[in-house]
Amino acid sequence: MIYSKIAGIGSFVPEKVLTNEELCNIVDTSDEWITSRTGIKERRIAEKGLTTSDIAAAAAKKALDISGLKPEDIELILVGTITPDMIFPSTACIVQDKLGLKNAAAFDISAGCSGFIYSLSVADSFIKSGKYKNILVIGADLLSRITDYEDRSTCVLFGDGGGAAVLTANIQNNRGILSTHMHSKGGHDDILMLKAGGSLMPASLESVNGREHYIKMKGSELFRYAVNYLKDIAQEAIDFNGLKPEDIDLFVPHQANVRIIEATAKKLKFPMERVFVNVEKYGNTSSGSIPIALDEAYKSGRIKENDIVLIDAIGAGLTWASSIIRW
Ligand SMILES: CC(C)(COP(=O)(O)OP(=O)(O)OC[C@H]1O[C@@H](n2cnc3c(N)ncnc32)[C@H](O)[C@@H]1OP(=O)(O)O)[C@@H](O)C(=O)NCCC(=O)NCCS
Structure with missing residues (x-):
């Protein structure tokens, strides 16, 4: 293997x-x-x-x-x-x-x-x-x-x-990645997108004046998807590896919003002591969020060799994904 x-x-x-x-x-x-x-x-x-x-x-x-x-x-x-x-x-x-x-x-x-x-x-x-x-x-x-x-x-x-x-x-x-899990659900552009600058709406005076080169988001709808999908994808990874939540040494979730993190952890019956949070320092850095959190967790001693680490994230698309790593 x-x-x-x-x-x-x-x-x-x-x-x-x-x-x-x-x-x-x-x-x-x-x-x-x-x-x-x-x-x-x-x-x-x-x-x-x-x-x-x-x-x-x-x-x-x-x-x-x-x-x-x-x-x-x-x-x-x-x-x-x-x-x-x-x-x-x-x-x-x-x-x-x-x-x-x-x-x-x-x-x-x-x-x-x-x-x-x-x-x-x-x-x-x-x-x-x-x-x-x-x-x-x-x-x-x-x-x-x-x-x-x-x-x-x-x-x-x-x-x-x-x-x-x-x-x-x-x-x-x-030691290494035990499994990865990915899902997508198209058709949700209205919830999170950047409309202009591609083939749909090339840059123009109208696109700039309409502020279409910026992120548009429906926050509360996304919040509901996030909590449910992040819980599902974390559970999928735990079940796939025949583990229980208590087998996970550290859960490093996407750092978007501490309320999403706490709600996901609660649904998974995961104590916050085993959840890594640094969103207060950086906000949501999109694709940067998980590797920044993993790096800080490792360097601060929260992740040690052989620890079982769970990561998950959700983003535009919608896309959501998880992985379990034996460090
Ligand atoms: C954006 C988010 C923090 C908003 O929190 P919320 O509890 O859903 O708040 P609402 O959207 O219901 O807005 C409540 C009120 O606060 C206001 N508001 C919005 N932003 C505000 C701000 N920065 N400061 C003060 N008030 C604000 C709204 O205008 C609204 O006012 P109204 O009730 O008078 O219309 C939350 O929905 C969220 O985090 N969503 C997920 C976003 C995310 O993670 N995106 C990336 C995913 S990868």
């Missing part, structure tokens, strides 16, 4: 912090509203000129250094993102150039906030099939670039950041 083991993990967030208090100077909101509805206290915002590939490459460099692999060992680069540097070429190809990963194939995966787990799943399949041994998986987004800072119902939620994991084929023992 071949397992995809996480040989290195890293993350990177921009330096600039945007606090709830600062947001009150931009839109009609309050720290009390944002904190009580979302748990978010601050988020990171990329300075002008910083790109998704910069963040992805910075996170990937850390993961690669820890893995002990050389740049030429990487055979595939996957970047989960919905804020690529440009529509094409892919951000994965730009990261390849920035890090000199000359032997790798590279492509992006668009799955909203599920982008990192979708990418992890694709990478795991390539490793299990024997096609590749060493794959760089990245989740990175600069949501501030597509956030409407005149829309108080969305701009308080999002932030910038990314993380990366180096996966390597392991036949020595059973």
